[in-house]
Amino acid sequence: MKNLEEKKTNTHCHAHGHAIGSQKACVSLVPIFNHLEAEQMEEIMVTAQSVSYKKGEIIYHAGGQSDSLYIVNKGKIRIYRLSESGKEQLVRILTPGDFTGELALFKEAVHESYAEAMEETKVCLINRSDLQQFLMRFPSISLKILTEFSNRLEQSEKQTARFATEKVETRIALFLAECLDSENDAKEFVLPMSKKDLASYLGTTPETISRKLADLEDQGLIKQKPRKRIEILDLDGLLFV
Amino acid sequence: MKNLEEKKTNTHCHAHGHAIGSQKACVSLVPIFNHLEAEQMEEIMVTAQSVSYKKGEIIYHAGGQSDSLYIVNKGKIRIYRLSESGKEQLVRILTPGDFTGELALFKEAVHESYAEAMEETKVCLINRSDLQQFLMRFPSISLKILTEFSNRLEQSEKQTARFATEKVETRIALFLAECLDSENDAKEFVLPMSKKDLASYLGTTPETISRKLADLEDQGLIKQKPRKRIEILDLDGLLFV
DNA sequence: CGACAGGTTGACCGTTATCAAAGATCGTGG
């Protein structure tokens, strides 16, 4: 199964993807690694693989063997789950620099979620045992990953608490407010996903999203514009919904 | 209020708690540390503090400065959040060997949740900078914490997906089924919390918990007994609810 | 230009929150 291919730049690729160019670009843009010395980085790059996926391709699926960390280099990846009763929930969308697959690296050996390329996507792969060795040798990477995990856990628990205590309209309003946060001072942003996906993410239906956004617009709190653009007219009002 | 008590085994305690006995007992029962050499363990114990809390005492609260890892030695701790609209959600209950406060260790310096002693409780404290040094020096601890984080994240995302996609009755049924898992083969268990807390945990109300449990009982799937005991009569049926 | 996924709107109904009040249980102090 190993497919070592020694070059002077030390790039080796396999799986069902295609070889891509420099892996330095891939690895170095990742917050987890970009504090390392050039020499250490080099070492990690040697072990990383690079794979491409076409739009709609499944990168991994629940129940599947999990033994690698996936680092997004280019494109977008939809991470979703199927609940016990078979309904889908969108967990998050990965963009370049994000990573996934880490759960299974430390935990069980099977994925609990699905990863699907939303467009032409390139990822870097680092396999479990390589990664664990790096973690032992460069403890600062662990600290970075721990930080990332903390953020994710924080985010996830906040989301859970919202589901547990807020009604749909409030969850939508909070989501819009957070979209605005990520923009700098602007009062307008483009929804980072389709309304269908947003419904899945917020645990509701497209119909309800549609209706509630219309309600918020009627209340004069937001304004919907073409191409998924939304302008926030009254942020405070939105937060009191 | 300080109650330092120096011993040959190097125990120091303060905060608003009281000195307790051996800290070896405290630290060694924690999965994160129990793989270490005696010598390393000793070193960690030196830096740990021990604090006791009475029933109902708040151990930390949202917005409060966060700079320590809390390891439960004895008792029970309720971790809960207040949502944007002020409603409470029970996040988890800690029992001896569990730890908390880790989010803030790597992330921001303020807590986002509340920790409340549910009974007479003892915890060990390790402060942020000490812990970070240990992590750098004993990378295996990071791996243990990463594993723990993975589990928590997994758990939290699963819970979020359930909130997003399952109705209350199903969430209750799944919760009961998981309680049974933790028992060995037995068909019966005691609810690990009050129904009020369960309602908060599952994002519903005590009234609904009461009614749905009665429904499940009417359907012949479970049997409620005194002292929070529940017998599962038909596990498969429960999972198809 | 046409097809198809995504989005909107309306009517309806199931689920669950809410309010109220009575009943059970638990912990505490006398």
Place this chain on the structure above:
DNA sequence: CCACGATCTTTGATAACGGTCAACCTGTCG
């Protein structure tokens, strides 16, 4: 050890919230 109060739990009546189904609209892309 018992009694009391506080808190938790149950039950009922009611209504709001949001899901579902169906039909129609719209913009996006081959």
